[in-house]
Amino acid sequence: MKAGPPFRLGLILLLAPIVLWLSLLVILPHIDMLLISLRVRVAPRVYETSLANYVEFFTEPLYWNTFARTAIMSVTATAMTLLIAFPVSYYIAKMLRGRTKNLLFLLCLVPFWVSELVRTFGWMILLRETGIVSNLLQWAGLTAGPVEMLYNDAAIMIGLVYTSLLFMVVPLVTTLDSLDDSLIEAGYDLGGNGFAVMRTIVVPHAMPGIASGCIVVFMLTLGNYLTPILLGGKDSLWFTDQIYTQFITRFNWELGSAFGFLLLVLSSIIVWIGLRLSGQTLSESVK
Amino acid sequence: MVSGAPANDVDLECRRLVKRFGGLAAVDDVSFTIAEGSFFSILGPSGCGKTTLLRMIAGFQYPDEGDILIKGRSIVSVPPNRRPVNMVFQHLALFPMMNVAENIAYGLKRRGTPRSEIAPKVQAVLERVGLPDSGPMRVDRLSGGQKQRIAIARCLVLDPALLLLDEPLGALDLKLRERLKVELKELQSQVGTTFAYITHDQSEALVMSDHVAVMNEGRFVQVGTPQELYFDPQTAFVAGFVGDSNRWTGRVEDADTTGVKVVTADDLSLLGAPAGAGGLARGDRVEIFVRPESIILGHDATRLGAVDNRVRGRVENILFDGANSRVMVRDGASGHEIMVTLPQTGEFAALSRGQEVHLGWTLAQAKCFPAGDDAARAGAA
Ligand SMILES: Nc1ncnc2c1ncn2[C@@H]1O[C@H](COP(=O)(O)OP(=O)(O)OP(=O)(O)O)[C@@H](O)[C@H]1O
Numbered sequence: 184m185k186a187g188p189p190f191r192l193g194l195i196l197l198l199a200p201i202v203l204w205l206s207l208l209v210i211l212p213h214i215d216m217l218l219i220s221l222r223v224r225v226a227p228r229v230y231e232t233s234l235a236n237y238v239e240f241f242t243e244p245l246y247w248n249t250f251a252r253t254a255i256m257s258v259t260a261t262a263m264t265l266l267i268a269f270p271v272s273y274y275i276a277k278m279l280r281g282r283t284k285n286l287l288f289l290l291c292l293v294p295f296w297v298s299e300l301v302r303t304f305g306w307m308i309l310l311r312e313t314g315i316v317s318n319l320l321q322w323a324g325l326t327a328g329p330v331e332m333l334y335n336d337a338a339i340m341i342g343l344v345y346t347s348l349l350f351m352v353v354p355l356v357t358t359l360d361s362l363d364d365s366l367i368e369a370g371y372d373l374g375g376n377g378f379a380v381m382r383t384i385v386v387p388h389a390m391p392g393i394a395s396g397c398i399v400v401f402m403l404t405l406g407n408y409l410t411p412i413l414l415g416g417k418d419s420l421w422f423t424d425q426i427y428t429q430f431i432t433r434f435n436w437e438l439g440s441a442f443g444f445l446l447l448v449l450s451s452i453i454v455w456i457g458l459r460l461s462g463q464t465l466s467e468s469v470k
Numbered sequence: 471m472v473s474g475a476p477a478n479d480v481d482l483e484c485r486r487l488v489k490r491f492g493g494l495a496a497v498d499d500v501s502f503t504i505a506e507g508s509f510f511s512i513l514g515p516s517g518c519g520k521t522t523l524l525r526m527i528a529g530f531q532y533p534d535e536g537d538i539l540i541k542g543r544s545i546v547s548v549p550p551n552r553r554p555v556n557m558v559f560q561h562l563a564l565f566p567m568m569n570v571a572e573n574i575a576y577g578l579k580r581r582g583t584p585r586s587e588i589a590p591k592v593q594a595v596l597e598r599v600g601l602p603d604s605g606p607m608r609v610d611r612l613s614g615g616q617k618q619r620i621a622i623a624r625c626l627v628l629d630p631a632l633l634l635l636d637e638p639l640g641a642l643d644l645k646l647r648e649r650l651k652v653e654l655k656e657l658q659s660q661v662g663t664t665f666a667y668i669t670h671d672q673s674e675a676l677v678m679s680d681h682v683a684v685m686n687e688g689r690f691v692q693v694g695t696p697q698e699l700y701f702d703p704q705t706a707f708v709a710g711f712v713g714d715s716n717r718w719t720g721r722v723e724d725a726d727t728t729g730v731k732v733v734t735a736d737d738l739s740l741l742g743a744p745a746g747a748g749g750l751a752r753g754d755r756v757e758i759f760v761r762p763e764s765i766i767l768g769h770d771a772t773r774l775g776a777v778d779n780r781v782r783g784r785v786e787n788i789l790f791d792g793a794n795s796r797v798m799v800r801d802g803a804s805g806h807e808i809m810v811t812l813p814q815t816g817e818f819a820a821l822s823r824g825q826e827v828h829l830g831w832t833l834a835q836a837k838c839f840p841a842g843d844d845a846a847r848a849g850a851a
């Protein structure tokens with residue numbers, strides 16, 4: 184095999200950055216985190232291997248309540264993002280042509296030129312007690328006094344869905360774009376109404392896009408820190424906030440690592456269930 | 471037969487259909503009827519508005535003017551999913567997310583056919599198109615010809631009043647197209663469904679159809695049986711588009727009741743018969759069409775017999791293609807190249823390039839049409 188060595192070298196050089204990136208930034212920290220999470224401090228600088236951190240998680244209701252709440256809210260936010268993004272994407276991909284289509288797609292991107300922090304402050308300006316919405320309602324005479332719309336679950340939900348929309352719209356527009364118009368027409372021609380065509384042709388075709396959009400949005404939501412804290416306030420009870428507290432405030436890296444590891448397991452399980460339910464495979468949905 | 475035709479014999483009637491895109495009329499004042507159980511083709515060059523016409527019948531485009539009637543009932547305001555017509559799309563549009571049986575069952579399910587009846591119906595139509603075992607197959611595993619048959623089966627299972635086919639053979643290779651042409655015609659006569667078939671391939675239209683409409687620039691130029699179109703074209707466009715022809719342009723030198731005498735642009739004097747509507751007068755510019763198979767070939771002038779037009783030339787090229795062989799002869803006087811069908815008698819088997827031959831054809835076989843914009847366009851096509 185004469186072509187062997189140069190080809191090998193090329194392959195190694197090509198793969199080197201991704202292998203380095205994966206091992207240094209993803210695999211190594213996680214192994215370290217797992218190791219840290221499996222020990223307890225018995226005296227200053229003296230550690231012992233034990234499952235105590237995980238036991239503490241399951242015995243302290245605040246922890247696993249926050250954990251479950253974060254999971255449920257994230258799933259809900261993902262579902263709501265899908266429900267809002269799907270009609271928008273369908274309209275962009277299938278109803279519009281040429282310049283209007285590109286323009287509208289670009290308009291979906293525009294909010295993401297601003298940092299997430301600024302965008303979230305935008306929502307705070309709108310929703311706070313002395314904010315625009317509250318003032319508008321008073322001016323219209325719909326409420327007697329100022330209303331506080333921040334620091335509740337609805338505000339968190341709005342922020343999460345808003346932050347996630349783009350990551351749902353992009354894969355959906357891409358897959359819907361690849362759906363041949365004549366398939367939709369054939370669906371109608373053979374007697375299907377709008378709902379039947381949507382259910383039997385459009386959604387099955389868009390399934391890989393739906394799956395990849397949902398995975399990305401779910402992961403981003405679950406790991407989001409800024410939006411729940413700013414819009415939900417002190418009592419937002421978001422699991423990333425617990426992790427932050429353990430690492431930074433309590434300086435309890437052992438418990439924080441255990442939390443981080445549990446979050447990883449949780450997201451993997453939910454994604455796996457989601458793929459199972461929708462009949463997709465991971466390799467298909469990242470295509 | 472505009473509106474007096476009895477409704478039960480006519481499946482589809484289009485009345486003065488017009489569809490404009492911007493300023494351009496893609497379909498321009500088209501009226502026709504299709505008799506029940508017949509195979510009707512619409513033949514025309516690319517971009518002449520065939521698909522637009524078919525999409526109006528299927529309901530995907532709304533006509534600007536005119537009316538469409540199926541079995542005597544106007545369907546212009548009926549949405550596509552409730553029209554009794556089905557369409558085989560240009561690229562077939564089989565659903566890739568379903569297998570063959572599900573593709574065929576799709577329409578039945580939408581109609582609410584009981585589950586127990588669907589499977590036997592699907593199987594019956596699969597047998598009808600000669601693919602009884604393909605039910606569980608994935609659509610992308612099918613060959614081009616099989617896909618084509620499944621696309622037709624998917625429509626036929628719904629028993630439509632009219633089946634629309636938009637160049638369904640267009641994407642296939644020549645050999646397969648030749649075979650499917652015959653199969654499609656046989657299938658149509660077996661099931662008895664009315665077919666409206668569009669194509670830009672004249673041989674497809676001639677082989678399969680009971681009636682053919684030749685379309686150009688949004689209008690129907692001539693409607694008739696394949697024989698009428700071939701032997702009795704009414705315009706220069708039809709004469710040029712349907713079948714092969716030798717063509718000359720010239721000016722009428724003399725005209726009487728028996729025919730016209732024309733001097734061509736390259737100074738050849740020919741006798742021909744006026745064709746189409748309206749006569750010809752002295753000085754008119756004309757186009758002359760002569761079919762390659764109506765030209766008699768001879769080694770010497772005496773073999774031609776009593777013909778009105780005689781030309782002497784040299785063999786330029788022999789295009790051997792079995793029964794369909796042709797000879798290109800360069801006219802000695804004018805330099806015009808003439809295509810002649812090689813007789814199958816074997817008499818000319820030894821014909822070689824550069825050999826001198828005599829050509830002749832009768833007056834009736836040289837069809838003269840007034841040269842108009844129409845003719846100029848046909849020349850460009
Ligand atoms: N949706 C549309 N918008 C604007 N113009 C159109 C549209 N559909 C068709 N046209 C125009 O109408 C004319 C006829 O198009 P059509 O598709 O009916 O041609 P066709 O005869 O089917 O051609 P082909 O044999 O190439 O399929 C063309 O000039 C085309 O550009």
Ligand SMILES: [Mg+2]
Nearest residue numbers: 520521522560
């Ligand atoms: Mg077309």
